[in-house]
Amino acid sequence: MSAPQSPVDWGEVPDPSAIGKPRREFDGWRVLRIVVCTFGLLSLAFWGYLAWPFPMPGILFMIGAPVFAALVWYLFRSEASPIETDVVGKTIVEVALVVAAGACWVSIGHPVVGLVFILVAALSGVVQFRREAR
Template sequence: MRVVVCVFGLLSLVYWGYLAWPFPFPGVLFMIGAPLFAAVVWYFFRSPRSPIETDIVGKTIVEVALVVAAGGAWLAIGHPVVGLVFVVVAALSGVVAFRRETA
């Protein structure tokens, strides 16, 4: 479930870059840059093998920021229901993952 939420979040940013910006430039830059930036931030601060040690609060802040960015992308392109459903599903998935990590 967690992998599906992360992949959908990255694809949401790709879709936002495609629809929200004029094509080809800066649309292509945002289609590649936004999800790449999100993936790099996730890798450095949230991934299980991250090179930078962060406590649970830092990991939570990074994850919330990425989820809000993907949900906000859906709001920006005019699909608030998809954004809201994504944020709720990601929050539930995050709570389950948090309970597993702290147990």
């Protein structure tokens, strides 16, 4: 049984259970963005583990570097940022964090991984900024 309809409404009657629920579509670029951010944070943690002597400075850098990067990302780059930042500021923050994660790989002796990460992150960043500019 369908809901009563005005004689002026000529379109289809929407499903009442679907009203107010956003439709989620698969977004491959968003998945890539999440993978890039996660890999960047894991790269900083891995660098802290390999580049610094364990236990004391190693643990500090292994935990501190990704936490610091995530905090900077949240404060200046995320959509829920409490600090209003323009496009140039967001770009500077993103480039600095991506280069830092790529440099971690170079410093531990894997420059190809660092270069590939920087290129994939740059592609992901360009697509994200184009979407935000709409």
